[in-house]
Amino acid sequence: MIFACDDKPRAEKKPAPSVISGKITSQPSSQNKVKKNTLNPKNNIQILKQKKDKQKVVKYDYQGKIDPFESLIQEKPEENRSLVIERPKRILTPLEKIGVNQIRLVAVIIMKNRRIAMVEEANGKGYEVGIGTYIGKNQGKVSEIKDSSIVIKELVKDYKGRLKEHVLEIKLNKIEDKE
Template identity: 35%
Template sequence: MGVETGKPHRLSPGLGVRIGVCIFAACCTFLCGPDGRAQKATNGTATTAPAWISPPDFSYSPRDRVDPFASFLHSEPKGGEGEDRPERSLTPLEKIAPSQLKLVGILRPAGDGSRLALVELPNGKGYILRPGTTIGQKEGVVTIIQEREVTIEETTTTPWGEEVRHTIVLELQDPAGERHDG
């Protein structure tokens, strides 16, 4: 009888586990000693870390450095533009966009007074506009009140710091069935 070929030779089950446990025990004995406690240096050397491992003291000063988290687009200067004016509550006209207003009428007071405009908010409340009245969250200002329209100018700032002026015109709507030839 000869040696059989073609069949792989297998170890008995559990033999691999026993070999692993023996290797682990040998490593622990080598590193910790036979009593299981860590060995102490007996040659009189210190057990502190070498000097090259501990980093030198570091101090950071942000003076004259660029903030890496600041936007590279336009940013408000420190102190901000909003600090010039005192904190106050907004009027109902300053809480809505000018495009939400409905021009209801134009009044010309007797004498030499300037025109007044009557506007209506979406909730049905009416307000009187005069030249210089602030409207909207972008602080638009009523500039001109003519016979049939009101002009509001808003100034906004682009992310690049450029000021852009927008003009919004509210026109007086003709009542249904009437035609105004002016």
């Protein structure tokens, strides 16, 4: 139906509900019939025993099937079990008490048999560093000294809490002469 602004809607005629009449029973006709032997309680016990004997006992065999209580997403076994984030039992050096981001490389000394690097804290205190020197809060260790940088390997937790080896490189800071 379409109406304009001044038109009044027509009253629609709804069909009247149909009336159904009949006898209402409280129980279905199949339940109205009562067996004679169910009235006696002794007969009821015998019938229940017979039903139990007829029922088969089914046992669930769980072997070779998925446990419904385990997570469906399985994680790979930890490969980094040997890497432990515990603090060492030795006395920490001043370089281990500060973060790697607060350390800057000042000089690299190259000799015939070994290499030494000079690093400086944020407050200006300097330290001599060689390969194997512990540095940083995350058990970082100097693994390589290059011509103009040092490479540090440290243990860092990822988003799942597992330990990962993180490699970072600190490059030599070149100081420009102000003349």
